[in-house]
Each structure stands twice: as structure tokens, then as C-alpha cells.
Amino acid sequence: MIEPVALKDFFITFFSSALIILAGAAYALLFAWSKINSHTGIKIGALAAYAVLVASVLELTRAAQFQGYWLIISVAMVIGYFFAPIGIWHLCVKTHGHPDDTSIKTKIQEDEQ
Amino acid sequence: MNTPQLDNVIPKPASVLDKARIYRDKFKAWVNLDSSNLTAGQQLAVKYFTVAVILFVAQILFGLLSALQFIYPGFLYGILDFNVNRMVHINAMIVWMLYGFIGSIYWLIEDESGTEIVGLKWANIAFWVLTGAVTLVVLVYLFVQVGPGKDSSLWFINEGREYIEAPRWADLGITAVMLVFFYNVVATFSKGNWSGIAGVLVLDLIALVGLYLAGMFYMTNITHDQYWWWWVIHLWVEATWEVLVGVIMAWSLMKLLGVRRKIVQTWLYIEVALMFGSGILGLGHHYFWIGMPEYWLSVGGFFSALEPIPLVAMVVHAIYDSGVHAFKTVNHPALAWVIAHAFGNFFGAGVWGFMHTLPQINLYTHGTQWSASHGHLSFFGAYATINIAFFYLAIQQWRGNVWMAAGTRHAWRWKWALGLLNAGVVGMTVALLIAGYEQSFIERAVEGSTWAGYFAAQNQPSFQHAMNWRMFFGLVTAAGLGLLVWDLLTIGKYEERKAEKVVEKVIVH
Structure with missing residues (x-):
């Protein structure tokens, strides 16, 4: 059973839903960037984006009146959006590994010299 | 009656055809495209692309008429009604995209x-059969939509299902054409080499035709009808x-970027797993309010x-690639449109999807301009x-594999077309979002979904x-399409530099 959103919570429901996706993407972007650039500010930015995501999930949970098993969606979003970029990054590293890369790197180094 | 005078007024069919041929030849000389640069399959593909662009123009034209009818409800009333304009607008969009996909595969x-x-x-015959059928269906949409609904209407006039209104004879024709397309694809890969891309494509085409x-x-029963109808709409699109x-x-x-086959194929498999894993049961968000059991609320x-995963x-992969590979x-x-x-x-x-997809809020938003906003973008x-x-x-x-990167002549045209089309669609999306918000608030939540509401x-x-802003941004979109x-038709016309072969390079940090 669901409890429809209250009239006063219309805007915050749309806004927090949109912010979940935007903050999720911002966290993914900054997390991936922090892997290729070790600047501490980027890591802090990634964590800040994730904090926004968690706050948005909490607000959506309140506004959309999630109860009972509907809370699984909130938990899944908090955990899923945290680990998905980490897993996908590992997939990127594993799938891009290629023995030819060494020769390509050497060639670029030669070109640069 | 003075026949010689009438002859002067009414042109003879032969002279009309001659004039049409002269204009066609002049047009061909102006665009100056050389089909000898294309393989036989690519020549067939550009036929599909040509019809796709014509239908894209039709989509925008009928979209503008529908938008105008929101502002002036009496405009063309009884001549070209809103329901017909909207139907042609949406059907043209679906069909031009299918033409684009089929053309891309043949390419x-x-x-x-x-x-x-x-x-x-057979592929060429199928193209002309499909194009003839599409033309006939559009003519029936435009001229034969008023009158009593009978069993025969389903077969010859309109099947009545939103977005796929084509009458049943056309449905059967489309299925036959798709089977020819499927045969072309399977037989070609069977004769040549199979690849990961080929395997995914063939399995996907089976699902496409089957659905x-x-x-x-x-x-x-309207619930049963809607249940199966969403299989086509949602499972095709998502x-x-x-x-x-x-x-x-x-x-x-x-x-475009010289990415290695092993990488794109691996990521194609990952994407298929993610898409099907979330997309198939994401179908549930269409089953909320059509009379289906309550568990669809939770599943959907x-x-x-x-679905956003x-x-x-x-996003992660794009950052990885931009950091590790130097793409050229x-x-x-083409690359700018891929980024778009x-x-x-x-x-x-x-x-835009997730903003209104949970049932707690979708109760108010479904079927409002909010859906149109999401659909447009x-x-x-x-x-x-x-x-x-x-x-x-x-x-x-088609131009002979010419250079189309830095220093291309008249590059402002593609840049402005890109800018206007994107600005136009984003503008329409925001306008429809405002309309949808107001509609779900006033009509649904406050007034309780009544006619008065x-x-x-x-x-x-x-x-x-x-709605006025939507019209304005629709015109911006139309201007972008004209420029596109x-x-x-003209890009690369005077270019003599040949495109280099693209290879992937790895950045050394």
C-alpha cells in the first residue's frame, strides 16, 4: 500500500528525486576524477556530493511517506549509488587492460621526445 | 468551352514530370554527392537516412501545428484536428527513428x-514497400479519420492504440519488412564473420520483432489491452x-575514436545486463494505474x-576514458552529437524520468504535460x-571520406544547428515541466482529476x-532542424583533405 505525497510536499518530492540522480552522477564523476587526479579537494567534493545524495534520499523518504518494505528503496539507493561507481571503475580498469598498451605507451613517449 | 485556353492553364502531366526531373537534376547537381563512394549496403542505408530526415521534418511540422492548437484551440478545427496532428507528430518520430536505426545497421x-x-x-524491395506503406498510412491519418468505428476500421483506418495507431494491414507489412531485415542481418553475418556486436544485434532484433x-x-478488456500495449511501448523504448x-x-x-573492439564489446555486454536488469521490470511503472495488481507499485x-544506474x-567510464586515453x-x-x-x-x-516515476507522486503526474516534458527530452x-x-x-x-574536423568550411552551420536544436528541445522541456507541475497540482491534487479540474x-x-513558451522553443527547434x-546537404562539399585513420592512444602519466 502507498501513501500519496501530501500537497505541501509536491515540490520537495520532485526536487529531491532529481537531486538524487544529479548528486549520484556528481559523486560518480568526482570519484572517478579523484582516481586519475590525486588532489584531495576532489575526494572531498565526491564525499560532499554523496552527502547531498544521502540527504536527498532521506528527504524523499519523508516526503513520499515511505513505510515498511518501501524503505528498501531508500536503503538500496544509499548503498547502490555509493558502490556502483567503485564497481564500475574496477570494471573499467580490468576491461581496458591490454598487452599492446605497453607498445602504444612507448610509441607516444618516443613521439614526445 | 475553349480547350486550347484551358490547356494553357492546366499543365499536362508530362510537362509536370519533366519539370520535376529538371528540379531533381538541379538539386542533385547542387548537393554534388557521389554514390560511388558508398558500398551497396551503404547506398541502401542512405535511402533510409533520407526518409528519416523527411519524417523528422514532418514530426516537427505537425508538432508545431499541435502546439499552436494549444494556444488557439479553434485553429484548423474540423480540418486538421489536434488528435490527428498529435498522432502524426508522434508516429513520425517513432518511424523516423526506426528508419535511422535500420539505416545505421545496413551501414x-x-x-x-x-x-x-x-x-x-530483397532489402531494397522491403525499403520501397515500407516507404510506400508509411506514405499511405500518413495519408489515411490525414484524410480518413472521421466516421463510424467498425471492425474494418482496425484493419484499414486506425488501430486505436496510442503511438502505434497504424492499421493492422500496415502492422503486418511492417512485420514482414522487419523479417526481411532480420534475414539480411543473420544471413550476412552467417556468410561473413560473427562478432560480439553481431550477436547482441541479432538477439535484440528477435526481441524487437517479437515485441x-x-x-x-x-x-x-482495456486492462488486458493496456498490459500488452505497454510491452511494445516500454520494452521497445527502454x-x-x-x-x-x-x-x-x-x-x-x-x-570515431578508434576504441579497441575488445573494450566496446565487453561494455556492450555490461550495458545489456544493466539495461535489461533494470529496464524490463521497470515496465511496472506503466502498470500503476491501469487496473493491474497492487504488487506492480513496488516492482515498478x-x-x-x-534504471539510472x-x-x-x-559517467564513470567517460571520466576514465578522458583520463587514460587521448582521443582524436x-x-x-558526429562527436558533438554523441556528447549531446x-x-x-x-x-x-x-x-526527468525519476522525478515523477515513484507511484506516490506518479498518481498525480501520469498523463499530464509532465510526461510530455520527459518524453521530449x-x-x-x-x-x-x-x-x-x-x-x-x-x-x-558519401563525400569520399573527407576531413570533417578542425578547419571545416562553414562549421558554424553544424554548431548553430546543434545549439538551436538542443536549446529548442530543452526550452520545450522546461515549458512543459512548468505546465505539467501546474496540471498535476491543480487538476489532479486539488480538483481530484475531475473534468472541472x-x-x-x-x-x-x-x-x-x-504553452506560449513551448511554441516559441518549438520554432527554435524548427530553425535548428532547417539548419541541420x-x-x-552541404558539409564537406568543397573539402579536399582526406580523413586520417583513427587509432586509440594511451596517455602516459
Whole structure:
């Protein structure tokens, strides 16, 4: 059973839903960037984006009146959006590994010299 | 009656045909495209692309008429009614995208399989049959939509299912044409080389044809009817079309950026798993309010929350690639449209979709202009953009594989076309979002979905202003499309530099 959103919570429901996706993407972007650039500010930015995501999930949970098993969606979003970029990054590293890369790197180094 | 005088007024058919031939020859001389640069399969593909662009123009034209009828409800009333304009607007969009996809597959299949297309003669016949059928269906949409509804109407006039209104004879024809297309694809790969891309494509085409059949049989119970109808609409758009675009993108990335086959194929498999994993049961968000059991509320809500995950994967992968690989392309317009695709897909499908997909809020938003807002941005972002990118790849080869990157003559045209089309669609999306918000608030939440509530919402100043802005941005979109067509016909016309072969390079940090 669901409890429809209250009239006063219309805007915050749309806004927090949109912010979940935007903050999720911002966290993914900054997390991936922090892997290729070790600047501490980027890591802090990634964590800040994730904090926004968690706050948005909490607000959506309140506004959309999630109860009972509907809370699984909130938990899944908090955990899923945290680990998905980490897993996908590992997939990127594993799938891009290629023995030819060494020769390509050497060639670029030669070109640069 | 003075016949000689009448002869002077009414032109003879032969002279009309002669004039048409003269104009056609002049047009061909102006565009100056050399089909000897294309393989037989690519020549068939550009026929599909040509019809796709014509239907794209029709989509925008009928969209503008529908938008105008929101502002002036009496405009063309009884002559070209809103329901007809809207139907042609949406059907033209679906069909031009399918033409684009089929053309793209015919374009890449010879390169991918390493052999000529098997059954090319049948493929050409199928193209003309499909184009003839589409023309006839549009004429019936425009001129034969008023009168009593009988059993025969389903067969010859209109099947009545939103977005796939084509009468049943056309349904059967489309299925037959798709089976010929399927035969061409399978037989060509069987004769040449199979690949990961080929395997995904063939399995996806089976699903594409199979799912279309779900929208063809007549049911008396509206819940049953809607249940199967959504199989076509949702599972085409959020599953099989997404995978088809994944196939086209995989091949395009190898050609545009020189990405290695092993990488694109591996990520194609990952994408298929993510798309099908979240997309198939995401179907549930269409079953909320059509009389289906209550468990669909939870199933639809849960899987809709998962649907943005492939988009997050895309963000991570893009950053990885930009950091580890130095990409260089010889086709700037195509790459720009691929980038527009990434953003459009993320915002249109991801952000705009999730904003109103949970049942707690969808109770108020479904079927309002909110859905139209989501539809405009997601269809444009996910599908129109990738087709346009492919048109630029095709025109580059049609001109003799010329250089289309830095220093291209009249580059402002493609840049302005890109800017105007994107600004136009985003503007329409925001205008419809405002209208949808107001509609779901006033009509649904305050007035309780009554007829009085419907008219109260339609008469609100914010709704009416939003419709004016939608019209304005529709005109911006139309201007962008005009420029795009002009650019596609002329880009690379005087270019003599040849495109270099693109190879992937790894950055050393």
C-alpha cells in the first residue's frame, strides 16, 4: 500500500528525486576524477556530493511517506549509488587492460621526445 | 468551352514530370554527392537516412501545428484536428527513428561482417514497400479519420492504440519488412564473420520483432489491452531500442575514436545486463494505474530507482576514458552529437524520468504535460541525437571520406544547428515541466482529476504561458532542424583533405 505525497510536499518530492540522480552522477564523476587526479579537494567534493545524495534520499523518504518494505528503496539507493561507481571503475580498469598498451605507451613517449 | 485556353492553364502531366526531373537534376547537381563512394549496403542505408530526415521534418511540422492548437484551440478545427496532428507528430518520430536505426545497421553490417549484404535485392524491395506503406498510412491519418468505428476500421483506418495507431494491414507489412531485415542481418553475418556486436544485434532484433506482435491483437478488456500495449511501448523504448543504440554506438566509437573492439564489446555486454536488469521490470511503472495488481507499485518503483544506474556507469567510464586515453576524431559534428546524446540521455531519461516515476507522486503526474516534458527530452537525448551523429558519419563517407574536423568550411552551420536544436528541445522541456507541475497540482491534487479540474488547470495563466513558451522553443527547434538539413546537404562539399585513420592512444602519466 502507498501513501500519496501530501500537497505541501509536491515540490520537495520532485526536487529531491532529481537531486538524487544529479548528486549520484556528481559523486560518480568526482570519484572517478579523484582516481586519475590525486588532489584531495576532489575526494572531498565526491564525499560532499554523496552527502547531498544521502540527504536527498532521506528527504524523499519523508516526503513520499515511505513505510515498511518501501524503505528498501531508500536503503538500496544509499548503498547502490555509493558502490556502483567503485564497481564500475574496477570494471573499467580490468576491461581496458591490454598487452599492446605497453607498445602504444612507448610509441607516444618516443613521439614526445 | 475553349480547350486550347484551358490547356494553357492546366499543365499536362508530362510537362509536370519533366519539370520535376529538371528540379531533381538541379538539386542533385547542387548537393554534388557521389554514390560511388558508398558500398551497396551503404547506398541502401542512405535511402533510409533520407526518409528519416523527411519524417523528422514532418514530426516537427505537425508538432508545431499541435502546439499552436494549444494556444488557439479553434485553429484548423474540423480540418486538421489536434488528435490527428498529435498522432502524426508522434508516429513520425517513432518511424523516423526506426528508419535511422535500420539505416545505421545496413551501414555498418558489411564492415562488421567483412562481406557484402546477403539478399540486397530483397532489402531494397522491403525499403520501397515500407516507404510506400508509411506514405499511405500518413495519408489515411490525414484524410480518413472521421466516421463510424467498425471492425474494418482496425484493419484499414486506425488501430486505436496510442503511438502505434497504424492499421493492422500496415502492422503486418511492417512485420514482414522487419523479417526481411532480420534475414539480411543473420544471413550476412552467417556468410561473413560473427562478432560480439553481431550477436547482441541479432538477439535484440528477435526481441524487437517479437515485441511488436504484442501490440497487434484486439482485446475487449482495456486492462488486458493496456498490459500488452505497454510491452511494445516500454520494452521497445527502454530495452530493445537502448540495446540497438548500444550496438550502433559500439561500432561508431571504434570508427570515431578508434576504441579497441575488445573494450566496446565487453561494455556492450555490461550495458545489456544493466539495461535489461533494470529496464524490463521497470515496465511496472506503466502498470500503476491501469487496473493491474497492487504488487506492480513496488516492482515498478524499485526497478525505476535502478534504471539510472547505467547512466552513472556512463559517467564513470567517460571520466576514465578522458583520463587514460587521448582521443582524436576526424568528424567533429558526429562527436558533438554523441556528447549531446550522453547529456540528453542522462537528463531526459535519468533525471526527468525519476522525478515523477515513484507511484506516490506518479498518481498525480501520469498523463499530464509532465510526461510530455520527459518524453521530449528523453526521446531527443537518447535517440534523435545518436541518429543525427550517424547521419554525419554517413555524409562524410558519401563525400569520399573527407576531413570533417578542425578547419571545416562553414562549421558554424553544424554548431548553430546543434545549439538551436538542443536549446529548442530543452526550452520545450522546461515549458512543459512548468505546465505539467501546474496540471498535476491543480487538476489532479486539488480538483481530484475531475473534468472541472481539467479545465481549471488548462485555464491557469501559468499553463497558458508555458504553452506560449513551448511554441516559441518549438520554432527554435524548427530553425535548428532547417539548419541541420542545410548542413547535411552541404558539409564537406568543397573539402579536399582526406580523413586520417583513427587509432586509440594511451596517455602516459
